[in-house]
Amino acid sequence: DGEVYKYYADGEWRASASGKAVAIVNPTTRQTQYRVQACTQEEVNKVMEAAKVAQKAWARTPLWKRAELLHKAAAILKEHKAPIAECLVKEIAKPAKDAVSEVVRSGDLVSYTAEEGVRILGEGKLLVSDSFPGNERNKYCLSSKVPLGVVLAIPPFNYPVNLAVSKIGPALIAGNALVLKPPTQGAVAALHMVHCFHLAGFPKGLIGCVTGKGSEIGDFLTMHPGVNCISFTGGDTGIAISKKAGMVPLQMELGGKDACIVLEDADLDLVAANIVKGGFSYSGQRCTAVKVVLIMEAVADAVVEKVNAKLAKLTVGAPEDNSDITPVVTESSANFIEGLVIDAKEKGATFCQEYRREGNLIWPLLLDHVRPDMRIAWEEPFGPVLPVIRINSVEEGIHHCNASNFGLQGCVFTRDINKAIMISDAMESGTVQINSAPARGPDHFPFQGLKDSGIGSQGITNSINMMTKVKSTVINLP
Ligand code: G3H
Numbered sequence: 001d002g003e004v005y006k007y008y009a010d011g012e013w014r015a016s017a018s019g020k021a022v023a024i025v026n027p028t029t030r031q032t033q034y035r036v037q038a039c040t041q042e043e044v045n046k047v048m049e050a051a052k053v054a055q056k057a058w059a060r061t062p063l064w065k066r067a068e069l070l071h072k073a074a075a076i077l078k079e080h081k082a083p084i085a086e087c088l089v090k091e092i093a094k095p096a097k098d099a100v101s102e103v104v105r106s107g108d109l110v111s112y113t114a115e116e117g118v119r120i121l122g123e124g125k126l127l128v129s130d131s132f133p134g135n136e137r138n139k140y141c142l143s144s145k146v147p148l149g150v151v152l153a154i155p156p157f158n159y160p161v162n163l164a165v166s167k168i169g170p171a172l173i174a175g176n177a178l179v180l181k182p183p184t185q186g187a188v189a190a191l192h193m194v195h196c197f198h199l200a201g202f203p204k205g206l207i208g209c210v211t212g213k214g215s216e217i218g219d220f221l222t223m224h225p226g227v228n229c230i231s232f233t234g235g236d237t238g239i240a241i242s243k244k245a246g247m248v249p250l251q252m253e254l255g256g257k258d259a260c261i262v263l264e265d266a267d268l269d270l271v272a273a274n275i276v277k278g279g280f281s282y283s284g285q286r287c288t289a290v291k292v293v294l295i296m297e298a299v300a301d302a303v304v305e306k307v308n309a310k311l312a313k314l315t316v317g318a319p320e321d322n323s324d325i326t327p328v329v330t331e332s333s334a335n336f337i338e339g340l341v342i343d344a345k346e347k348g349a350t351f352c353q354e355y356r357r358e359g360n361l362i363w364p365l366l367l368d369h370v371r372p373d374m375r376i377a378w379e380e381p382f383g384p385v386l387p388v389i390r391i392n393s394v395e396e397g398i399h400h401c402n403a404s405n406f407g408l409q410g411c412v413f414t415r416d417i418n419k420a421i422m423i424s425d426a427m428e429s430g431t432v433q434i435n436s437a438p439a440r441g442p443d444h445f446p447f448q449g450l451k452d453s454g455i456g457s458q459g460i461t462n463s464i465n466m467m468t469k470v471k472s473t474v475i476n477l478p
Pocket of ligand 1: 159350
């Protein structure tokens with residue numbers, strides 16, 4: 001009680017000189033669960049300086065040694081899965097089982113990154129000059145990948161551990177230093193994860209983790225001259241960061257309005273199962289959640305009925321009890337979701353269930369006959385509320401999908417593979433899943449968004465490459 005979790009700088013756990021703390025409110029109890037340090041700009045400067053110094057030596061550390069440390073951190077992370085998962089349950093109301101999976105998935109991700117890194121970075125290129133017109137073979141160009149310097153990682157609340165290590169692992173294997181700014185909800189889980197890297201024995205200063213209010217240190221971090229790369233996952237803040245950041249590579253995964261297009265010939269049981277899993281797991285708080293169903297009128301009634309039957313079976317309650325639907329992350333998030341629901345009600349959507357809310361807990365809700373004039377047709381609720389838009393042609397579905405400012409993922413359900421491929425080609429989104437709900441994983445798959453959904457591509461391989469730069473040495477023969 002009264003304890004404020006320390007931040008991590010120069011290989012040590014420290015209290016901020018600010019003497020101030022940021023409260024983390026448990027979404028279920030709506031009481032303060034934990035408190036973390038409100039770091040000052042001066043402290044951010046110190047972390048940046050230490051990272052810069054440590055990075056120089058780390059870049060010269062043999063690749064196999066860097067991989068060895070990452071494997072060690074991955075193993076420790078998995079050993080600590082229970083206490084970290086407990087933080088996820090208390091801070092972000094993630095169902096207990098999913099919280100454990102997040103940590104295990106994170107350990108696997110770090111190990112895979114270490115293995116992938118030694119292969120990608122262990123290989124360079126040799127070019128000879130006489131392939132370009134007018135040249136003799138008197139120049140040999142040796143190129144390899146070198147680190148960028150200090151990578152700033154800003155993960156979101158919904159995967160405070162997994163979307164942190166998906167940035168930390170690639171940054172470190174590639175020889176970069178890493179400064180982490182965890183989300184407020186999820187900060188303690190993230191600090192515990194950082195502790196696993198600490199226990200693995202990474203050099204002092206190479207990893208820093210600062211906590212605090214985005215409004216106080218957010219811009220200071222993202223505009224800091226010591227930062228050489230920013231990897232961000234979250235909402236609109238990413239767009240603001242992209243406008244303020246300097247000339248550094250950016251990797252961003254922002255929102256999504258992932259569409260699920262359902263054709264008449266689809267396996268309707270498969271469709272219903274994926275709509276429920278895709279739309280409602282972690283109460284819809286995933287950037288890759290199904291956020292709008294675009295369904296051919298002929299099969300709409302049947303699918304809506306099947307989905308409703310499954311929704312009736314979802315358990316609603318506390319994350320500790322492994323409920324399927326748990327409280328959304330903050331009261332303001334619940335209010336936002338409610339605003340979308342009220343707007344849809346006023347404009348005549350069909351409520352398949354009664355709208356019910358207690359505190360931050362919102363019962364699963366399917367809204368049928370949603371029309372384009374409703375906000376929920378376009379905005380992402382990030383909650384357990386899913387709109388169904390009935391369509392009369394595939395073109396209508398594709399048109400709605402492409403009219404969105406987002407373009408993260410989408411999915412199409414049909415037994416006709418030719419149609420599926422044509423629809424996939426026509427959908428303006430970073431990934432299209434055929435006959436399954438959108439998902440980021442497996443974590444080595446490329447993951448990217450078009451339009452307002454992001455910049456660059458993630459996935460283990462792409463992230464390692466993105467956090468490096470090509471360096472050439474040319475041997476000139478007489
Ligand atoms: O919330 C955004 C995540 O990148 C989605 O990851 O598809 O594994 O839930 P997921």
